[in-house]
Amino acid sequence: MNKRKTVFTAVAIGAGIMAVIDRIRLHNKVDELEERTQDIGRCHNDFCLMQQRYNKNTDKQIESIQEEIGSVYEHMAELSKEKEDGR
16 A cells, blocks of 8 residues: 555656746746747837838839829920921
8 A cells, every 4th residue: 555655646746846847947938939929029120111112112203203294294295286386
């Protein structure tokens, strides 16, 4: 009977130690995942800021192109008037 109690106690202690080790591993994984999530969040924020700058730059370029096209149409209209008046 004494041997059974000793074996049972050893098994219980072993299971307890394994449970503690498992909890520690789980806690470490959670910490690692939280750190990775924060890294991903920072990368996402950096990407959003970079995309915002790119969009502003693109918008300025589009406005410039639109102004240039408007200017070309005005010149074409003036040339058309001059041709009609010159005939």
